[in-house]
Amino acid sequence: MAEAKLNVGFLGLGIMGEAMARNLLKSGLFASVTVWNRTLSKCEPLKSEGAKVADTPAAVVAACDVTFAMLADPDTALAVALGDNGAVAGISAGKGYVDMSTVDEACSSKIGAAVTAKGGRFLEGPVSGSKKPAIDGQLVIMAAGDKELFDLVQPAFGVMGKRSFYLGATGAAARMKLVVNMVMGSMMGAFCEGMALADKAGLEQSALLEILGLGAMANPMFALKGPAIQARAYPPAFPLKHQQKDLRLALALGDALDVPLPVAAAANECYKEAKAKGLGDSDFAAVYESTQKKA
Ligand SMILES: NC(=O)C1=CN([C@@H]2O[C@H](COP(=O)(O)OP(=O)(O)OC[C@H]3O[C@@H](n4cnc5c(N)ncnc54)[C@H](OP(=O)(O)O)[C@@H]3O)[C@@H](O)[C@H]2O)C=CC1
Numbered sequence: 001m002a003e004a005k006l007n008v009g010f011l012g013l014g015i016m017g018e019a020m021a022r023n024l025l026k027s028g029l030f031a032s033v034t035v036w037n038r039t040l041s042k043c044e045p046l047k048s049e050g051a052k053v054a055d056t057p058a059a060v061v062a063a064c065d066v067t068f069a070m071l072a073d074p075d076t077a078l079a080v081a082l083g084d085n086g087a088v089a090g091i092s093a094g095k096g097y098v099d100m101s102t103v104d105e106a107c108s109s110k111i112g113a114a115v116t117a118k119g120g121r122f123l124e125g126p127v128s129g130s131k132k133p134a135i136d137g138q139l140v141i142m143a144a145g146d147k148e149l150f151d152l153v154q155p156a157f158g159v160m161g162k163r164s165f166y167l168g169a170t171g172a173a174a175r176m177k178l179v180v181n182m183v184m185g186s187m188m189g190a191f192c193e194g195m196a197l198a199d200k201a202g203l204e205q206s207a208l209l210e211i212l213g214l215g216a217m218a219n220p221m222f223a224l225k226g227p228a229i230q231a232r233a234y235p236p237a238f239p240l241k242h243q244q245k246d247l248r249l250a251l252a253l254g255d256a257l258d259v260p261l262p263v264a265a266a267a268n269e270c271y272k273e274a275k276a277k278g279l280g281d282s283d284f285a286a287v288y289e290s291t292q293k294k295a
């Protein structure tokens with residue numbers, strides 16, 4: 001007998017969440033897709049494409065077998081899960097909650113414990129890949145927590161991503177994601193310093209990009225962000241404030257484990273400076289501006 005289609009929910013329709021929820025909807029694999037966003041007007045495009053809209057996270061979870069969340073940061077993930085009319089209020093036996101936000105282990109564990117205390121199942125599932133991979137369903141999903149839930153949501157992960165990794169007990173995916181983004185934030189910081197030094201040294205930034213692109217350091221990030229840095233135009237794909245949050249959380253993990261992270265700590269200062277210049281909502285490539293002399 002064919003398995004019944006799942007009713008799925010999605011909380012948080014920002015840059016990533018809207019694209020991910022749309023891929024769930026477009027796939028036709030689910031009986032229904034119910035969405036919620038703090039700014040409710042952002043639900044309208046998906047509503048016009050066939051999604052249901054609920055007024056609260058609790059109402060989404062109550063209506064769905066599995067609910068996914070993609071929220072800004074740990075404080076937000078906790079508020080949406082545990083606050084009044086939060087997701088956990090809608091949990092009952094067997095329901096699944098998959099938090100795909102980039103958060104630290106303490107946040108994820110707290111949400112997981114609240115979900116399981118009500119008989120629900122919890123998985124963390126942070127992702128690599130930005131706006132375009134989210135639109136294209138090409139994210140890389142790092143998951144940890146309830147393995148049966150991981151298996152159950154494979155069709156959903158399959159439409160949102162190109163690969164999903166099961167990494168073990170809750171916390172493992174949160175830690176992995178922070179390590180990955182610590183490397184990314186430091187790489188971008190070093191790249192921006194190179195671009196700034198090339199410019200001041202009388203070299204063409206486009207020549208630097210070509211030379212880097214032909215050697216062992218070739219990577220999609222430099223190729224994609226290089227032209228934006230040259231133009232000093234930073235439409236957000238990955239907001240700088242989120243990259244700084246990830247460095248902050250990775251440094252806290254390093255502190256807790258006594259791992260020296262001087263490169264990441266220096267990069268974090270650059271992102272903090274860019275944020276203080278009002279660039280938090282710009283793409284994280286705007287960290288280039290921290291290399292420029294103050295006006
Ligand atoms: N953009 C990227 O390239 C990637 C981002 N991520 C991670 O994914 C998560 C989402 O990122 P992204 O989509 O870019 O972020 P956005 O800033 O575009 O969206 C953030 C979402 O969180 C919601 N939110 C913020 N504050 C609150 C609050 N106090 N209460 C309720 N909801 C709130 C926003 O609602 P509202 O619309 O009302 O503001 C929105 O839905 C972050 O953890 C980020 O680090 C991971 C991989 C890539």
Ligand SMILES: O=CCCC(=O)O
Nearest residue numbers: 102128129130181238
């Ligand atoms: O957390 C954001 C990651 C962005 C990316 O992997 O390109």
